Amino acid sequence: MALNLKDIRLKVKFTKKKTEYENTNIGTPRPVDTSDENNQQEYEEVNVKTTTANEQLNHPNHNEYLDWDDRQKVKSNADTKKELDKTETKKHVDDVQLPKAIHENTDKIVLKWKIISISAIILCVGMAVALIALTTLSDKDTQCDKNICENSGTCYIKDGSPRCACPNGFTDTLCSTTPCSGTDCLNNGTCMYNTTSPRYTCQCPAGFSGASCEVTPCSSFPCLYNGTCSIKGSTYTCSCKADTSGNQCQTTPCSSSPCKNNGICSFNGYSYECKCNSGSIGSNCEDLICDFEINDDPNCFLQQDKFDDTDWTHKSGKTSSKDTGPCSAYKGLYYYYLESSSPLATDAKAKLISRDLKIDSNQCLTFRYHMYGIDIGTLNVYQMSKLQWTLSGDQGVCWLLTKVNLDKNLVDSQGYTKVTIEAIRGPDYHSDISIDDVKIISC
Numbered sequence: 001m002a003l004n005l006k007d008i009r010l011k012v013k014f015t016k017k018k019t020e021y022e023n024t025n026i027g028t029p030r031p032v033d034t035s036d037e038n039n040q041q042e043y044e045e046v047n048v049k050t051t052t053a054n055e056q057l058n059h060p061n062h063n064e065y066l067d068w069d070d071r072q073k074v075k076s077n078a079d080t081k082k083e084l085d086k087t088e089t090k091k092h093v094d095d096v097q098l099p100k101a102i103h104e105n106t107d108k109i110v111l112k113w114k115i116i117s118i119s120a121i122i123l124c125v126g127m128a129v130a131l132i133a134l135t136t137l138s139d140k141d142t143q144c145d146k147n148i149c150e151n152s153g154t155c156y157i158k159d160g161s162p163r164c165a166c167p168n169g170f171t172d173t174l175c176s177t178t179p180c181s182g183t184d185c186l187n188n189g190t191c192m193y194n195t196t197s198p199r200y201t202c203q204c205p206a207g208f209s210g211a212s213c214e215v216t217p218c219s220s221f222p223c224l225y226n227g228t229c230s231i232k233g234s235t236y237t238c239s240c241k242a243d244t245s246g247n248q249c250q251t252t253p254c255s256s257s258p259c260k261n262n263g264i265c266s267f268n269g270y271s272y273e274c275k276c277n278s279g280s281i282g283s284n285c286e287d288l289i290c291d292f293e294i295n296d297d298p299n300c301f302l303q304q305d306k307f308d309d310t311d312w313t314h315k316s317g318k319t320s321s322k323d324t325g326p327c328s329a330y331k332g333l334y335y336y337y338l339e340s341s342s343p344l345a346t347d348a349k350a351k352l353i354s355r356d357l358k359i360d361s362n363q364c365l366t367f368r369y370h371m372y373g374i375d376i377g378t379l380n381v382y383q384m385s386k387l388q389w390t391l392s393g394d395q396g397v398c399w400l401l402t403k404v405n406l407d408k409n410l411v412d413s414q415g416y417t418k419v420t421i422e423a424i425r426g427p428d429y430h431s432d433i434s435i436d437d438v439k440i441i442s443c
Contacts, residue, residue: 169198
């Protein structure tokens with residue numbers, strides 16, 4: 001293989017045809033000493049530039065014969081240079097381009113390997129992404145497989161975290177807030193709900209009702225007259241005030257009907273009071289009264305007798321006849337009197353008869369009477385058919401009081417008795433007899 005030397009080029013040509021050697025590269029021949037020719041293998045013509053061997057070797061314009069030692073040094077340097085040139089030449093040989101066909105095939109192969117490498121990278125990245133996605137989906141599915149949603153909530157994944165879609169009426173992250181959350185069923189009621197309805201219901205104990213079991217046995221205020229109601233199980237008990245009793249404190253002083261003669265009893269929680277009608281008086285309406293303020297008062301225990309000769313006259317002020325009768329009523333405005341003027345006959349009778357009466361022991365009939373006039377007749381009081389009191393003649397111009405004891409034994413078969421007040425006309429019109437404020441009271 002030919003070697004190309006850089007920077008130094010030695011071109012030497014030697015001949016032995018003559019006894020003289022000649023350097024064909026030098027224009028003028030120069031005699032050379034050949035005495036040692038037989039002992040030397042050859043002579044070498046070199047170009048020398050400077051005193052150093054390397055520079056002489058590299059200089060192109062000077063030639064000089066060297067002695068043996070110097071030539072050996074130069075040769076050694078040349079050999080070293082050759083080795084360096086071989087190494088450099090080898091480098092150039094390595095840099096030599098391949099044939100075109102091989103070069104093109106190599107480019108294609110490189111391109112294919114690049115494509116294959118890129119495809120492999122893309123495939124690996126895709127597989128990695130798919131694996132991550134599958135892992136994530138698996139994790140998501142696993143997270144929802146834990147059934148973290150309560151009350152039939154539906155699990156789904158959002159932003160990498162499990163979430164719950166709650167039924168209507170249910171809230172909170174895990175649907176744990178139910179329609180019963182924050183709702184109190186009173187009186188030990190139990191809150192009930194289901195996942196198909198957003199509403200709740202309270203299951204109330206026996207005796208309780210209402211949306212929140214707020215209606216109790218005491219809600220209707222069963223304890224009367226300010227009694228205190230207490231819940232006991234499914235029912236109630238009443239703590240009653242004084243003078244009341246019963247499971248509802250309904251038994252009061254009025255329960256025994258203390259008000260007599262159709263009086264109305266009322267209880268204010270502490271005491272009772274009897275409201276008497278116009279025909280009775282007393283704390284318990286036990287006393288009967290006819291004050292004659294109302295004509296033919298139905299509440300008066302005395303009524304006009306339908307079978308007598310004449311009726312008592314309802315009067316206010318003085319009677320119509322002179323020198324007889326009162327000037328006014330004893331109490332109030334009105335009174336009853338027997339009008340004796342003509343055409344009423346002598347001994348004509350006017351009667352007031354009581355209704356059936358229940359007489360207790362020690363009861364009396366009291367009344368005010370007025371008997372003024374020279375012809376005054378007679379005033380009688382009967383119990384049943386027995387005459388209990390009688391009075392005749394002029395008694396003066398004043399109203400007088402009388403009291404008649406009643407016999408509790410004078411009763412009919414039903415235990416009732418009757419009282420009759422009778423006025424009898426005298427011989428002339430000066431015989432007006434008047435009565436007022438008639439009562440049956442305790443003696």
